[in-house]
Each structure stands twice: as C-alpha cells, then as structure tokens.
Amino acid sequence: MASTSKTSPHLQSIEKSQQLMVNGKPFLMLGAELQNSSMTSPAYMDTVWQKLVDTHINTVLGCVTWEDIEPVEGKFDFSELDKVIEGARAHGLHLVLLWFGSFKNGLSSYTPSWVKKDVKRFPRAHLRKSGGILQTADVVSIFHTEARDADTRAFSTLMRHVKEIDAAHGTVIMTQVENETGLLGDSRDGSSAANKKFSEPVPKDLVEHLSSKWDSLSPDLRANLQVFKGLGQKSGSWESVFGKSKQTDELFMAYHYALYVNHVAAAGKKKYNIPLYTNVWQNYVGSDDDNAFPVIAGGGGEPGDYPSGGGVSNVLDIWKTFAPSLDFIAPDIYLNDYSASCKKYRHLDQPLFIPEQRRDEYGARRIWKAFGSFQAIGTSPFGIDTLEPETNPFTRHYKLLSQVKDIVLETHRKPGSSIGFFFDELLEDGRDPSPPTIARFGDFEVTIKRCFVFGKPGSGAGMLIHQGDGKFLLIGWGFQAEFKSKSPKSTFTGILNFTEKMMDKETGKLITGKKLNGDETRSGKYLMMPNEDPDYGGFPICVTIPARTMIAECEVYSLEEGSGDL
Numbered sequence: 001m002a003s004t005s006k007t008s009p010h011l012q013s014i015e016k017s018q019q020l021m022v023n024g025k026p027f028l029m030l031g032a033e034l035q036n037s038s039m040t041s042p043a044y045m046d047t048v049w050q051k052l053v054d055t056h057i058n059t060v061l062g063c064v065t066w067e068d069i070e071p072v073e074g075k076f077d078f079s080e081l082d083k084v085i086e087g088a089r090a091h092g093l094h095l096v097l098l099w100f101g102s103f104k105n106g107l108s109s110y111t112p113s114w115v116k117k118d119v120k121r122f123p124r125a126h127l128r129k130s131g132g133i134l135q136t137a138d139v140v141s142i143f144h145t146e147a148r149d150a151d152t153r154a155f156s157t158l159m160r161h162v163k164e165i166d167a168a169h170g171t172v173i174m175t176q177v178e179n180e181t182g183l184l185g186d187s188r189d190g191s192s193a194a195n196k197k198f199s200e201p202v203p204k205d206l207v208e209h210l211s212s213k214w215d216s217l218s219p220d221l222r223a224n225l226q227v228f229k230g231l232g233q234k235s236g237s238w239e240s241v242f243g244k245s246k247q248t249d250e251l252f253m254a255y256h257y258a259l260y261v262n263h264v265a266a267a268g269k270k271k272y273n274i275p276l277y278t279n280v281w282q283n284y285v286g287s288d289d290d291n292a293f294p295v296i297a298g299g300g301g302e303p304g305d306y307p308s309g310g311g312v313s314n315v316l317d318i319w320k321t322f323a324p325s326l327d328f329i330a331p332d333i334y335l336n337d338y339s340a341s342c343k344k345y346r347h348l349d350q351p352l353f354i355p356e357q358r359r360d361e362y363g364a365r366r367i368w369k370a371f372g373s374f375q376a377i378g379t380s381p382f383g384i385d386t387l388e389p390e391t392n393p394f395t396r397h398y399k400l401l402s403q404v405k406d407i408v409l410e411t412h413r414k415p416g417s418s419i420g421f422f423f424d425e426l427l428e429d430g431r432d433p434s435p436p437t438i439a440r441f442g443d444f445e446v447t448i449k450r451c452f453v454f455g456k457p458g459s460g461a462g463m464l465i466h467q468g469d470g471k472f473l474l475i476g477w478g479f480q481a482e483f484k485s486k487s488p489k490s491t492f493t494g495i496l497n498f499t500e501k502m503m504d505k506e507t508g509k510l511i512t513g514k515k516l517n518g519d520e521t522r523s524g525k526y527l528m529m530p531n532e533d534p535d536y537g538g539f540p541i542c543v544t545i546p547a548r549t550m551i552a553e554c555e556v557y558s559l560e561e562g563s564g565d566l
Helices: 049-054 079-090 145-166 190-200 202-211 219-224 226-231 238-242 246-272 313-322 336-343 361-373 391-411
Strands: 010-014 017-022 030-034 058-067 094-104 124-128 133-142 171-177 276-281 329-331 418-423 437-442 445-452 460-468 470-475 479-485 492-503 510-516 525-528 553-557
Touching: 010 445, 017 030, 017 171, 030 391, 049 079, 049 094, 058 079, 079 145, 079 437, 094 124, 094 133, 094 145, 094 391, 145 171, 145 246, 171 246, 190 238, 190 246, 202 313, 219 313, 226 238, 238 246, 246 276, 246 313, 329 336, 336 445, 361 391, 361 418, 391 460, 391 470, 391 525, 391 553, 418 437, 418 445, 445 460, 460 479, 470 479, 470 525, 479 492, 479 553, 492 525, 510 553, 525 553
Parallel strands: 030 058, 058 094, 094 171, 171 276, 276 329
Antiparallel strands: 010 017, 124 133, 418 460, 437 445, 445 479, 460 470, 470 553, 479 525, 492 510, 492 553
C-alpha cells in the first residue's frame, strides 16, 4: 500500500478512535452532502458554493459518477470534475468524493451505458420471486469479475487523477467507495453463479474469523449466528454451516460484497492513499422519534427490504475484516435511533462519520451527541444545497461548532471527558420525549435537563466537557446542568463561579464575557444555558436571559463537614 505523506489527508490514531488529519492538523468535519447529481454540473455548483460557506460548512460531499467520467470504455473525461474541485478550493471548502460506481442505493443506476446494455459481459443479479420466477434486477451481479474489474480500473484512474491535480492542495480529503451497497428485493442473488457459490463450502477464513473472534463480534452479529454456534459445523455449504434463513443469505452477500468493494478500494488506494470508506443504508431497528415512520420507510426489518449484504450492524464485523482497504464503515442515519446507531458504528473503536442524515432541526440537534459522546470525525446532512443559509437549521449549529472545533478535537483525545445531548420539542400532549442525561466525571455527577422557563420550554442541544476536578465547559443552548458530589462525605455541592465565554477570532482562545450568577444559576441551584428566545409564560419578571455566546465555563465544589460542624 502506498505510503501517506505527513501533509496528505489521513487518519491518525488517538485513544479508542482516530482523528482525521488535514494539512497536518486535526480536522473536525462540518460536512454536508449535496443532492444526488448536483456535483455533475460546475455551473450549478457556482450558484451553491457561497451558500455552503454561509452555512458554516467546511466540507462538501458530492458525487463523481462512473457514467460521467468514462462514457466510452477506456476514454476518461475529468474536465467537469476539475472545475468542481477548483470551485471548492476557491471558496476554502474541502471535498469528499462519492464514487457512484457499480452501486448507488443498492442499484447500478450510475454505471455507463456500455455496462448497462451488455448483460453477457456484465451479468445482472436475479431476484427470486414467488412461483420460482427469477426477475432481472437493476444491479450488476457481484459473482462475476468483469463489472468489478471495470469499476476498479475506473476508480483507480479517478484516484490517480485526483492525486495529480490536488495532492498539493488537499481539497479532496476522503473518498466514499460505492454508495449503500447491497441487494434490494431479495435476501440474496438467485442467479446461477450465486447459487453455485452458495452451495460451495463456506470460505475457511470466514469461519475461522467468526469462531476465533466470537467474544469481540458485535452483539447484533452474534445474535444472528446462534444457529451457527449451535450446529458447530465449520465446513460445508452456507446453509449447512449457518442454517437456512435470510440472515444466512445476508451473511453470504456481505462477505462477497466486502470482497468486491475492497478490490475496488485497494486499487484506488494504491494510486492515492487518502481515507476511504463506504456508507450504509441501515436496517430498521427502531426510531428515537415517538412519531415513528412506517417500518418500510426506515429500510424494513428483513434483508432485501434494505440492501442485503450492506454493512449494517448485523454484518459490520464481516466488512471490517474482509474489506481492509476501507478505513471505516459509515452509517446513514435518518429514521433509526441516532444515539444507538452512533454506538454501533464505534464497534472495535472504528472512527464515527455520519455521511448522510436528516437536514432539519430534529437532525441538527443530534449531531451534538455524535461529537460530544462518540468522538465523531464529522457529520453531514443530505440535500443541503436546496436550503438557504438563513433558514437552514445547520447554520446555527455549525456556526457554534466552528468556533469551538479545536476544543472539541482536543476533547476527543481524552475519551470519556465529554458528553453530548439534545432535547426535542415537547409533544402536542405536553409530554417530554427527551429524558435527562446523567453522567459522572470524577467525583461529580451531572444531570442535564431541558432548560427551565416559566412558559413552554423549548428544544436544546449541546455538549458538556470536563476540564478536570470541578471545572466544566458548557456549549450549546436550551439546557441546564445540576451537579452533585458523589463523595460519601459530601454534605453540600455548590457553584464557585459561572462565566460566559466567547471565542477571540484572532487568537482562537476563549476569553471571558459576563460573570453569571443569581438568576442564571437559579440562586446557586443549577447552571442555565437558555434558548435565544426563552418563553416567560406571562411571568412579569424576566429572570431567564436569552442565549448569547452559548459558551460558558463553571467550577463546582463540594463541602465535607464533620459531625461536630452540623
């Protein structure tokens, strides 16, 4: 594998994770993904770049399609891509290229026409329908090498070109290899080539990995392998070893998809060794929204409802082991429980990146959980180019994060020193869908709740950082923090000081604003980080100040009194 220059974008190991390094420095990706085909037009992008800058985005995710760069086999055209890269660079933005090669949303919709029309050279997968009918799918089969090899040639040519025109600038900092791979409409390919593979002995490297790494496998994968554990067979066909089920089909597809994508990624990485990943259309495992969408909208609960064989948590270990040229596997989180999904994709301490998520306020609040609790290297709402900065919810969130990004990055190097949280709008019946967040840092337990107001409390989001002993940094709005010493000798926990902070643009350091106390601490009970427009509910005294800098520092203390002092 090609060596990585100290200045080339790369991942650097930190405790229990990795950080993205850009231009030799840790980089917090405040990303956003464009609509599917937006980046195929430099002229269109010229109308978008400044909007992205004004939204405080620092990294743009956009497609490079196989059909655009190789419309005729063997003849490549990068002229439009070059203009896009130049446009991003001129606006001080970084790019993550999304390679829409063999797969986009489980289909082959962005393959060149010469691939789509030549079914003999590039056979399709077949879906098994009732009555034994086989239906031709709109996706190439992964059990033939021609499509894989043609994709590999195109991707490696792309990566070589990007290195030639951009290595000195570092505009392109990562590449996504394929998009939401997997088979839709069936749990496995039913073509004759796939059936032959399915009946052959399970590869020894897979069985050995599952057996030797059992205790470290993800809980979701272990749950699906109970039949395998019970049968105790280490050789034979896939059904002989793993039993007959859709989960066995999914495991079969995952193994072969991982090999396919790794083949493409490995060739590209030899040409330009920057971080590579693939993204995942998740299976439906429950929403964190009380008004949950139908199961089918969330990807469905069975392999084939969502792309079977993609890197869902059920088979994440397979992808991590058999696609080693990918630096990590990244979850798209739209309808699933956000926090649970973040946790699943930190499996084996792989870095967390969320390349697609909701672009509304509901989604924006949740990025604080990713950055504050799971050391995320970046987040990225989808379809951002059709929003205006003035009404885009991410403008406010990314603006604050852009101010404190260096603090967040330093915190990521100290796992367990921060926690992220969010509070959604109250439900129509007045119920609160967001319970308090409780965490312990040293001797202090902190309870983070929705910020108290006399009227209707609003939404909120942020993170709390432990700076050592009783010192904490609070970032965000719409919450309050109450501290309690857990020392058995403590008889009182109080607030020594609470100070508004702001970022000095010249030095990049926090400087002190107002000294907060009294009403801002409810007379010493808890620390308030209010919304910008708190509701007084008709109360005649404005005892809750509006949010201003949304950054504050505090120090709490504990008293230990002997029995004679009481």
